[in-house]
Amino acid sequence: MSSERLLHFVFFLLPIFLSELPGGAAGNTQAEALLVWRATLKSHDNISSWAVNSSAAPCGWKGIACRQGKVMGIELPGGGLAGDLSSLDFSLFQDLETINLAGNGLTGLIPRRIANLSQLVSLQLQQNQLSGELPGELGALGEKLLRLDLSENHLIGPIPPSLGNLSAINHLILFKNQIDGEIPGELGNLVNLEDLELNFNRLSGSIPRTLGRLTKLGVLQLYENRLSGPIPYSLGNLTELNTLLLFNNYLSGSIPPEIGRLKKLFLLSLSTNNLTGGVPSSFKNLTSLTDLLLFENELSGALPKEMDFAAMAVVGLQKNRFSGELPAALCRAGALEHLNAAGNLFTGGVPDGLRNCSSLGRLILRENQLVGNLSEDFGVYPVLEYADLSSNRFFGELSEKWGRCTNLTMLQISGNNISGEIPRRLGELTMLKVLDLSWNQLRGEIPEELGGGLISLFELRVNGNELSGEVPSSIGRLTELEILDLSGNQLRGQIPVEIGNLAKLRSMDLSRNMFNGKIPTQIGKLLDLQILLDLSKNAIAGEIPPELGKLVMLEALNLSCNRLTGAIPASLRNMISLSSINLSHNFLEGPLPESDFFRRAPAAAFTDNRGLCNGSGGGAASELGLPPCNSISDVRGRKRRKVVLLSIFLPLSAVVFFILALAGYISCFRRRRGDVEEEDEGDVEAFSSADLGRGITLHDVAAATAGFDDKFCIGSGGWGSVYKVQLPGGGGATVAIKKLHAVDGDESSFKNEVRALTAIRHRNIVKLYGFYFSRRCKFLVYEYMANGSVAAVLRRDEAAAELDWAKRVRIISEVASAVAYMHHDCLPPLLHRDITSANILLDEEFKACVSDFGTARFLNPEQSTWSAAGALAGTLGYLAPELAYTVKATTASDVYSFGVVALEILAGRHAGELIGELPSPEGREKLLVEVLDWRLKPPTGQLASAVLVAAAVALSCLRVEPARRPTMDSVSMRLTDPRPPPLPAPLRSIRLRDLVVLDEAAAVSG
Structure with a gap:
């Protein structure tokens, strides 16, 4: 009885066993194919479960999905795989539906055999290093393929027109490759497409009108290409579209009114193209729009009044020619974060919605023709970081409310008609970097609070106003300040000595005020001053401080139209960066400083100084017809002549002595080394330096280097050698000397370096102390940089x-x-x-x-x-x-x-x-x-x-x-x-x- 039951059981199981046999065999074959591919990979740690002796091979392996023993999916995104796909035999995977190998390190070509996988639904190979052209054979996957993502690879060549056969596809994603050529019109056949992303490629030509057939499309991204021609009006048929990004191309013509049909659109960017005309009135239908970016085109006209800006978060209209009023609905729903309308022709007032727009982070309205009361039209913005209202026609007073915008880093309201006083509460803006209130009608004093609280400020401009009173001493606390412009006001009193604490100052303009007293000697501590020092058109008296000669980086100095007396300090010849000077209309006397700059300066720079005399016999002094300095007969003049003669005789004697000593010294070390040769063929140029406190002579260099002895050499190259030396005397400053090899043709490079470094000065440009040039020897003397390159x-x-x-x-x-x-x-x-x-x-x-x-x-x-x-x-x-x-x-x-x-x-x-x-x-x-x-x-x-x-x-x-x-x-x-x-x-x-x-x-x- 038991034997009979067993026989019945065997006959019952046999059909089931036989029916499963082909699948099992297929599974084993597929496992072998996968193992062969695994063996070719350079990195495959994440698929260590793939093993021959695995009882679950391959269906139990990581990343392998099966149905009835057959592999249906290979899904290993971000699996750390490195290698190519050429050794994977796709012909053994005829039932494969999904391939997802995204985010690996796969290289090589996309195998054309993938096109034989007739059941494939999704092919995702994005974020790899695949190269070569897109296989045209992929178009054969038309019946089942829903998703093709090959983005972020190295693919080149054109998009195959055969991809237009992928009739079922809904996601075609090819962005961030190097695909070129035109967008094939055949893509218009992909009527089931929902997402088309071709951005960040090299596509050219026009946008095909056939894309208007893709009525299920939700995302169209063609930005960052080289597309030209008009935007097809047929895109207005894409009524399911929510994202349209066409920026950074060369598109021209007008914006098609048909775009206004896209009622589901929430992100639209047409910026940085060559579009003309106006914004279509049909845009009033874009009620879902949150981001509208039209900047950097040639668009003009008024924005449609009916257009719904209420819910928009980002609006970029800058650098066009828009006119009319700003949209009244801006920020009505309290969502606006960024508004940039700069560089247009907008008129009228500020929309009511902007007054209490608490979500606003950046507000840029500069260079328009907007009007309105500044104190009434703007409120408190808790997250506002950047506000630029410059070059408009705003009036009224500057409200204390701006001081409650505590996240502000830039506040620029220059070139308006603002009146009243500067609010003291602005001193609470500790994050403020730039405050520009110039060219308005502000009155009153500069609040002391500005110096106490604006600890981050590096640019302060209040020029061109009607400010009065004295400059508060607290201004010396603005230690980050680089630009200070108080010119064109009615400021009086003495220039505060605390201004010498502004060590980072690069430009200072206090001109056209009513300052009196003397020029503070502390200005000589502002060693970073390089662009401008302008104290002109004030009532400043006394002598020019010799300390100004320490400003060796300064390029422009204007002390004209004051009441300055005494001689022009000889130390001003140390200002080797000067390219402009004006000392006219003062009461200065004596000779001009002896330097090439003062000899070349125009006569107008010194005119109307009745006490100046001609000490050099040329240049501006001659043009002005100044009398020789030795013709002044008063007692003070005779005393001065004695001093001048003494000051000339002693240095001259010293020079003669040093020349004789140097000649003997050079003769000695020439015989010993022969490195510094025939020095009478060139001229020594020595720069006086505030850092060294003395001039540098050829004797200093020769003595310090022992004739350029190798023991002082710290580096060499094809151009020459660098020596680290300590100069004798003058505090024993350590300098670097770059001695150029005597190579034919290097004269130009040498002169370029000298010309550049004597014309410019900046705290982050290496200082040149001096140089020497002759036919046999060329070197430059620099500040020594202890940590090298x-x-x-x-x-x-x-x-x-x-x-x-x-x-x-x-x-x-x-x-x-x-x-x-x-x-x-x-x-x-x-x-x-x-x-x-x-x-x-x-x-x-x-x-x-x-x-x-x-x-x-x-x-x-x-x-x-x-x-x-x-x-x-x-x-x-x-x-x-x-x-x-x-x-x-x-x-x-x-x-x-x-x-x-x-x-x-x-x-x-x-x-x-x-x-x-x-x-x-x-x-x-x-x-x-x-x-x-x-x-x-x-x-x-x-x-x-x-x-x-x-x-x-x-x-x-x-x-x-x-x-x-x-x-x-x-x-x-x-x-x-x-x-x-x-x-x-x-x-x-x-x-x-x-x-x-x-x-x-x-x-x-x-």
Whole structure:
């Protein structure tokens, strides 16, 4: 009986067993194919469960999904796989429905055999390093394929028209590749498409009208390409569209009214194109719109009154020619965060909705024709960071309410008709960096509270008003101040001595006021003054302080139209950066200082000073017809002549003595070494320096180097050698002497460096103390930088570890400040042309100074480029890409080199390989922490934010197209922001592509 039951049981199971046999065999074959592929991968730790002896092979393996023993899905996103797909036999997976290998390190081509997977529903290979062209065979997956995502790879070539056969597809995502050619019209056949993302490629031509057939489309992203022509009116058929991004192309023509049909649209960006005409009235139907970005086009006319701006969060209209009034509904729903309408022709008042718009973070209305009462039209904005209302027609008083906007970093209301007094409560804005109230009708005194509370302020402009009273002594507490302009007011009293505490001041204009008393000697402590010192048109009396001669970086000095008496201090000849001076209309007497600058200065700079005399016999003194100084016959004159004769005779005797001694000395060490030869063939140029307290002579150099003995040499290269020496006397200052090899043709480089460094001065540009030039010998005397070059520091692990994140961010900011000075504050602008980490020197406090100006060139004021006929200047690895096909250097070339250096400082090494990958999706997919110097712990807190900003700025400087790089002025501004934006995500998860987005967002909101 039991045997009979057993037989029945066997017959019952046999059909089931036989029916399962093919699937089992298939499973084994598929397992073998997967193991073969696994063996070819360079990295496969995450699929260690794939094993031959596994009883569950392959259906129990990680990332493998099965149905009835057959593999239906291979899903290993972010699996850390590295290798290619060529060894995976797709012919054994005919039932495969899903492939998801996104976010790995896959390389090579996309296998054409994938096209044979007729059951495939989803193919996701994004965020890899796949290359080659898109296989046209993928069009054969038309019946089942719903999702094709190949974004963020290295794919090239055109989009195959055969992709128009993917009739079932609803997601086609190809962004961030290098795909070129035109968008095929066949994509209009994809009537089930919901998401089309082709942005960040090199697509050209026009947008196909056939895309208007995609009536199920919700997202259309074509931005950051090279598309041209008009926006097709057929896009108005896409009634399900919620996102339309066409910015940063070359689109032209008018905005089609049909866009107004897209009632579900919430994000629309047509910015940075060549669009003309007005905003269609049909936009009134876009009631779901939250982000409207139309900036940087040629749009004109009034915005439609019926358009619903109530719920919009971001509105960017800047740099167009819009007219009429601002939309009345702005911020009516309390959602507005960013409004930028700068650079248009808007008139009328400020919409009521803006008055109490508590959500507002940035408000930029500059350069329009807006009117209204400032105290009534604006309220309190708790999160407002940036407000620019400049160059409009606002009137009324400046309300105390602005002092309650405690997050403000910039408040600019210049060029309006504002009256009343400056509110004392503005002194509570501790985050404020820029306060510009210039060219209004403000009255009263400058509040003392401004000096007590604006601890972050670096620019204060209240010029062109009607301010009166004395300047409060508290102004000396604004220790971060770099720009101070109080000119064109009715300020009186003495200039406060506390102004000497503003050590970072670069420009000070107190002209056209009623100041009296003397010029404070403390102004001589402002060693960073470089752009302007203007005290003209006041009632200042007394003598010019000799301490002003310490301002060796100052370029423009104006003391005209005062009551100054006495002689012009001889120390003013030490102001070697001066390019403009005006001492006219005073009561000065005596000779002009002996220097080339004063000899070349125009006569108008000294006119109407009846006591001046001609001591040199030429230049401005002769043009003014001044009497010889030795013809003045009064007693004071005779005494002065005695002093002058004595002051001439003694130094002359000393010079003769030193020349004789030096001749003997040179003769001795010539016989001993022969390094300094035939010195009578050139001239010594010695600069007096406030830092050294004395002039430098050839004798000093010869004695200090023992004839350029090797024991003093601290470095050498193809151009020459550098010596560290301590000069005799004068406090024994330590200097660096760069002696150039006697190579034919190096005279030009030597003279370039001298010409550049004697024309400019900046705290972050290396100081040149003196130079010597003859046929056989050329050298330059610099300040000594104890920590050497950035390149040298980064090469040494111990030194690099000492260069922490705070120092690195500061160094990047200091270099940016120096280059911004060269580009924007020098007239004419100066191109460095060789900004490298080897040319950035660090002093003992790690302050950075730009050096090596041998290739520098001043731009012709009428040109924007420097064309070099000879060999390419600069250092490989730091040259801008456009210099490969043009010899025309521009400021943008320096910007690119700065970006390379900034990235190198953050990475701790030259990032040449990374820079080469940046244009590609996979390069931008790198994590920021993978790029940062591994020898330092990742930054945290606010320092992490500062590093993030520095990295984002560096990447923006490395854009391939020169026109899209930022200016160094804007770079320096971003890097000096005392409150960088918070991290958008944990630092460990931020990728380089996120930095690109952050930088673009900064451009939109700024």
